[in-house]
Amino acid sequence: MTDARRSDLENLISRVALGDRAAFDALYDATSAKLHAVCLSVLKDRPEAEETLQEVYIRVWQGAARYAANGLSPMTWLITIARNRSIDRLRARSARPVTAPEDAAAQVASGDPSPESATIAAQERRMLHECLAQLAAPQAGAVRAVYLEGFSYADLAEREGLPINTVRSWLRRSLLRLKDCVTQ
Amino acid sequence: MTPDTPLTPAEDDEALAAELVLGLLEGEAAEAAMARLTQDPGFARAVRGWQERLAGLAEGLTPVMAPARARQAIRERLGHARAPLTIDPNARAAWWRGPAGWLAGLLAVAATLALLWLPGQPGPEAPMAPGAPVYQAQLSGADAVLRAAARIEGRDMRIALESGAAPEGRDWEVWWIGSEDATPVSMGVMPRDGEMRMTLPEGMEPSPLVRLALSDEPAGGSPTGQATGPVMAIAALTAL
Numbered sequence: 001m002t003d004a005r006r007s008d009l010e011n012l013i014s015r016v017a018l019g020d021r022a023a024f025d026a027l028y029d030a031t032s033a034k035l036h037a038v039c040l041s042v043l044k045d046r047p048e049a050e051e052t053l054q055e056v057y058i059r060v061w062q063g064a065a066r067y068a069a070n071g072l073s074p075m076t077w078l079i080t081i082a083r084n085r086s087i088d089r090l091r092a093r094s095a096r097p098v099t100a101p102e103d104a105a106a107q108v109a110s111g112d113p114s115p116e117s118a119t120i121a122a123q124e125r126r127m128l129h130e131c132l133a134q135l136a137a138p139q140a141g142a143v144r145a146v147y148l149e150g151f152s153y154a155d156l157a158e159r160e161g162l163p164i165n166t167v168r169s170w171l172r173r174s175l176l177r178l179k180d181c182v183t184q
Numbered sequence: 185m186t187p188d189t190p191l192t193p194a195e196d197d198e199a200l201a202a203e204l205v206l207g208l209l210e211g212e213a214a215e216a217a218m219a220r221l222t223q224d225p226g227f228a229r230a231v232r233g234w235q236e237r238l239a240g241l242a243e244g245l246t247p248v249m250a251p252a253r254a255r256q257a258i259r260e261r262l263g264h265a266r267a268p269l270t271i272d273p274n275a276r277a278a279w280w281r282g283p284a285g286w287l288a289g290l291l292a293v294a295a296t297l298a299l300l301w302l303p304g305q306p307g308p309e310a311p312m313a314p315g316a317p318v319y320q321a322q323l324s325g326a327d328a329v330l331r332a333a334a335r336i337e338g339r340d341m342r343i344a345l346e347s348g349a350a351p352e353g354r355d356w357e358v359w360w361i362g363s364e365d366a367t368p369v370s371m372g373v374m375p376r377d378g379e380m381r382m383t384l385p386e387g388m389e390p391s392p393l394v395r396l397a398l399s400d401e402p403a404g405g406s407p408t409g410q411a412t413g414p415v416m417a418i419a420a421l422t423a424l
Contacts, residue, residue, distance in 0.1 A: 034242070037242075100217075124236065147241045173191075
């Protein structure tokens, strides 16, 4: 995401926070196809994804005023809302899921100055795909399946034919390796 | 870090933050991590770091436009727009005859005038500005049975099937291909009757480089958001 696009989105979100409906429309135009893709990736069902997308934008409208405090880049905030809503719906039938809320960081004082962490985040974002490619294929596939399709440890264990604890151990190590790679 | 050495406490915290972001924790472990999030700034920072890092995965997804009714439903749910026909035309109490009605009437007139007079603030159904660029595309399949026509005026796009509906249990999905090597963006499923109408969002700029395509998908459209079936028809936009 370019800096210009980032500040455009931040500008729109801050106007939405003031109840600006034109800004809300513009934000929807700029981001809904991407967020719809996130919902669809997790839910794999068009009507459910569409319904979830509606919930996402209602949450965006209601939560925009708190956006500035959370220290996330605008696309991360939006994608996180879309993914969390989708996963809630995916797992609604079983146990209540718990994902870190999109305003997690707003709950305690942020230690980083926002612009600096934004630059770091952008650098890491560029490295991400390269670093995923450095993981073994099953590990990289597992990270994607968990994030983009809402797989649980039980789902992964079934897919890989391994005990849950084994899967958990190698996924945790894969994630740490990924972080080491993107932050180096 | 080899597969056998246990994680250090710092590594364990990082992994926990990632698991919380991913939604992999359950029960007490999840509750404990959520509680820690509100009390431990270092942990909250780690969580935010994972949210940023992993969101990059979603940025690689092919965008899929939602149908226009999704936006309408959001507006209605937020009270920004009224559903069509929510006013019962047979309602008995003629509220507009009372003083409150007069006031509302005056306000409505004032609002309409403001809308008409304020430059650069067209209403939602404002007619297309004269001189807005117009494009069209005629899509036809190899068998010449499937035919569809698209027309774009400014940012308003309409597309309709002229003949050759998808077989039972299948749908034609409409794709926007912005340039030679651009990833196709799904615009939704072609209606069997009538036309599909949408406002092109920012970033989807009509030009002669743009092609529209129809692919053969399961009923309701590709479940993944990526084209799964063969392209049945494709055509570039032509300026009128």
